[in-house]
Structures are given as C-alpha cells and as structure tokens.
Amino acid sequence: MAKLALLFVISGVLYFFSFNPSTRANNSNTPEFDTHHFAIPPIADLPNLKKTSNLFYDSIFSQNKSFESEGFDFPVGKPDATNYFNAQLFGENYHLGEDWNGIRGGNTDLGDQVYSIADGLVTFTEDVCCGWGNIVRIVHKLPDHPKFSYVESLYAHMHNINVSNGELVKRGQQVGTIGTAHGRYSAHLHFEMRDFLNLPIGQGYSEDQRGYFSPTDFINKNRPSE
Numbered sequence: 001m002a003k004l005a006l007l008f009v010i011s012g013v014l015y016f017f018s019f020n021p022s023t024r025a026n027n028s029n030t031p032e033f034d035t036h037h038f039a040i041p042p043i044a045d046l047p048n049l050k051k052t053s054n055l056f057y058d059s060i061f062s063q064n065k066s067f068e069s070e071g072f073d074f075p076v077g078k079p080d081a082t083n084y085f086n087a088q089l090f091g092e093n094y095h096l097g098e099d100w101n102g103i104r105g106g107n108t109d110l111g112d113q114v115y116s117i118a119d120g121l122v123t124f125t126e127d128v129c130c131g132w133g134n135i136v137r138i139v140h141k142l143p144d145h146p147k148f149s150y151v152e153s154l155y156a157h158m159h160n161i162n163v164s165n166g167e168l169v170k171r172g173q174q175v176g177t178i179g180t181a182h183g184r185y186s187a188h189l190h191f192e193m194r195d196f197l198n199l200p201i202g203q204g205y206s207e208d209q210r211g212y213f214s215p216t217d218f219i220n221k222n223r224p225s226e
C-alpha cells in the first residue's frame with residue numbers, strides 16, 4: 001500500500017513538472033521547449049467538453065493569463081477578412097464551417113497567410129487523411145464570456161503549418177497558409193468553431209450541429225475592444 005502511495009506521489013510530481021513552464025524553462029535538458037510550450041496529450045485522450053472549464057487547460061492558462069482571449073478577429077485578411085469572402089456559409093448544405101476564399105478567385109489565394117483568431121493554445125497540428133489536409137486546432141479560454149468558458153477554432157486544408165502542438169499563440173499570429181488539401185480542392189480555408197472541445201475531426205458536413213456554431217456570428221459578437 002505504501003509503495004502504491006509513493007507511486008502516486010511520484011507520478012503527480014512528474015505530471016506537475018511536465019506542465020509547469022518555469023521548471024520547463026529552467027531545465028537545460030529540454031532546450032527545445034520555451035516557456036510557452038506544453039505537452040498536449042492526443043485529442044482522443046482528452047475528454048470532450050461542453051460548456052465547462054477543464055482542469056487540464058485551466059492548469060496552463062492559470063499560469064499564462066496573458067494568453068487568455070480578449071477578443072476575436074477573422075482568420076484571413078486580418079483583422080476583418082479584407083479581400084476575402086465566405087463562399088459556403090455555416091449551415092449551408094449542412095456545412096459545419098465556413099470556406100474562406102480570396103476575392104481574386106481560383107487558386108490566387110494559395111499560400112496566403114492564415115491567422116489565429118484569438119490568443120490560445122495549439123492542441124493539434126496534423127496532416128489528416130482523405131480530404132482534410134493540414135489542420136491546426138486552437139483552444140481559446142474566455143475569462144469573462146457569459147456563455148462559454150472555452151471555444152475551439154479549427155483551420156483546415158492548409159498548405160503549410162506554422163505552429164506546433166502545445167504552443168501558446170497570440171491573436172493575429174500566423175498558424176499556416178491557405179491550401180488545397182493536397183490538390184483536392186481549389187484553394188480555400190475551411191474554418192470551424194466549436195464549443196464542445198476535443199470532438200473528433202468529423203466530416204465537415206452534418207445535419208447535427210451540436211458542438212458547432214457560426215464562426216462569423218461569434219467573431220462579430222466578440223471583437224477585441226481596442
């Protein structure tokens with residue numbers, strides 16, 4: 001029994017140190033990590049969240065309050081989506097996101113910059129099979145929002161990814177570039193927002209919108225104050 005208790009204490013200490021940025025920064029054995037970089041478990045191992053806060057994310061944001069979200073911008077043509085248009089609205093054809101395109105049409109927007117819509121924590125950066133291409137997912141903590149403690153943004157079909165998993169990012173920071181999902185589509189950004197965190201990637205289209213909402217509506221209602 002005593003051995004078991006000791007094991008719990010040791011694993012607890014290891015867990016604490018793995019998420020504590022100050023110890024991470026002072027540990028010369030891990031120079032590849034800066035003070036704003038965290039080990040993120042696979043999405044599948046994290047609980048799907050509804051409108052509740054989460055101990056895992058709270059443990060990170062409580063030590064990095066300057067990365068809590070203070071308002072949202074659009075993911076292209078920052079901050080107001082200037083020179084871009086939304087070619088397929090949320091809910092149109094059961095679309096679970098929005099398709100952002102440059103106004104010049106075709107692939108003229110290929111390689112254009114994609115930005116984090118708000119401060120947050122990168123929880124996923126992967127090239128996902130079969131239609132998704134390069135995806136970045138970011139969790140945003142909303143300290144003062146009347147409805148949401150956290151929301152998630154998802155950027156898909158990208159040509160490049162410019163952030164890494166576990167990185168804390170600022171609003172307007174480049175996360176990638178507009179792509180074609182490896183030639184599958186004409187270039188555009190498929191962009192989703194979710195209030196159920198850590199859902200499976202999904203299909204991009206569904207009659208069931210639970211856990212998803214209109215990005216444009218949300219961004220317009222939650223612009224930065226400055």
Ligand SMILES: [Zn+2]
Nearest residue numbers: 097098099190
């Ligand atoms: Zn789409």
